[in-house]
Amino acid sequence: MAGLFRKILIYFTVVSILLIIITGSLYIILGGRDFGISKNRVEVIYVQGVMLTGSIPTGFGIATSEDITKRLKDASEDEGVKAIVLRINSPGGSPAAAEEIVAAMKKIKKPIVISMGDVAASAAYYISVPADKIIANPDTITGSIGVIWEFQNRSAFYENDGTSFYIAKSGELKDMGGDWRGLTNDEKKYADQIVSEAYGRFVEEVAEGRNLSLSKVKDIADGRIYTGAKAKELGLIDDLGSLDDAIEAAALLGGIKGKPEVTYANKPSLSRLLFGDEMIELSRFTSYYDDSPYGRLLSMQ
Numbered sequence: 001m002a003g004l005f006r007k008i009l010i011y012f013t014v015v016s017i018l019l020i021i022i023t024g025s026l027y028i029i030l031g032g033r034d035f036g037i038s039k040n041r042v043e044v045i046y047v048q049g050v051m052l053t054g055s056i057p058t059g060f061g062i063a064t065s066e067d068i069t070k071r072l073k074d075a076s077e078d079e080g081v082k083a084i085v086l087r088i089n090s091p092g093g094s095p096a097a098a099e100e101i102v103a104a105m106k107k108i109k110k111p112i113v114i115s116m117g118d119v120a121a122s123a124a125y126y127i128s129v130p131a132d133k134i135i136a137n138p139d140t141i142t143g144s145i146g147v148i149w150e151f152q153n154r155s156a157f158y159e160n161d162g163t164s165f166y167i168a169k170s171g172e173l174k175d176m177g178g179d180w181r182g183l184t185n186d187e188k189k190y191a192d193q194i195v196s197e198a199y200g201r202f203v204e205e206v207a208e209g210r211n212l213s214l215s216k217v218k219d220i221a222d223g224r225i226y227t228g229a230k231a232k233e234l235g236l237i238d239d240l241g242s243l244d245d246a247i248e249a250a251a252l253l254g255g256i257k258g259k260p261e262v263t264y265a266n267k268p269s270l271s272r273l274l275f276g277d278e279m280i281e282l283s284r285f286t287s288y289y290d291d292s293p294y295g296r297l298l299s300m301q
Helices: 002-029 065-077 095-106 155-161 185-210 214-220 228-234 243-253 270-275
Strands: 041-048 050-052 062-064 081-090 112-121 133-136 141-143 225-227 261-264
Touching: 041 062, 041 065, 041 243, 050 065, 050 095, 062 065, 065 081, 065 095, 081 243, 095 185, 112 243, 133 228, 133 243, 141 228, 185 214, 225 228
Parallel strands: 041 081, 041 261, 050 062, 081 112, 112 133, 112 141
Antiparallel strands: 141 225
16 A cells, blocks of 8 residues: 555655656746736736846846846737836936847837836836837836936055056057056046937937937936936826836737736746746846946946
C-alpha cells in the first residue's frame, strides 16, 4: 500500500510540474497576457520608475525601454487589443530610453492614451507627448521639460587625502568629467552644447505632439515642474482624471462599445518582484547614474 501511494504521489508531482511548464511557456509566448478571447480589449502597460535602455531586469524602480517597446509591439500586433493605455509613474530617465519608446509609439496605429499617476516628469513627459490623449490627476507632478548633465570636482578632497593621479589618455577630452579635476572652459562649452542639442529635440517633440509653437514651449520649458491642473492650463495635457478615465477614453478612441475588457501587460505584482522576468520581473537599481570619467549620465530627470 505504501508503494502504491508513493507511485501516485510521484505521478501527481510529475503532472503538476508539466502543467506549470506548459502554463509558463504559454504565458511567455503570449507576452504575459491573460488567456481571454475578447476582441474588444484595452491593454494597460505600466511605465514605473527611472527609464533606462539595456536588458537589465525591470521592477523596483527601473523601467527599461526594451521592456516597454516589447509590450507596445505585442499590443499593436494583438488583434483583440483596440487601444492602449500607458500608465506612467516615473521621474524621467535617459534621453535614449525615451527616444526608443517614442519611436515605438509612433509606429502604432492604434489609439494610445497616457494615464499619469503620482509623477510623469521630464523624460516621462517626453514619452507622453506623441499619445492621442494625455490624462493626469490634478496633483500629478509633470513637466520638468529639460536636460541635465552633472559633473563632480573632488580634486580638493583628493589633495587633502594625499591621493594623486596619472591619466594616460588618447585625446584631450577623453577624461572629461573625471572627478579628479574640474572641467576646462572648453569642456564646459562642449557640455553645454550636448545638453542644448538634447534639449532642442525635447522641445521640438513637445511642440509637435502638443500642437504648440516652439516659442510657447520654450517659455514653459525651463525645467520647472507643474501640477496636472496647471499642465492642463498650459496645454501640456488634455484632461484631468484617473486610470479608469484613461481606460474609458482609450475604449472610446478604439471604437469599443460598452464596457471594455482590460488586460494588464506588466502590472506590478509580488510574483514579478520575487521571480524575475520573462514571466516576472526582479532586481532593484537605486541609481541609473554612471560614475564614470564622463560624470553622471546625461538625463531628463
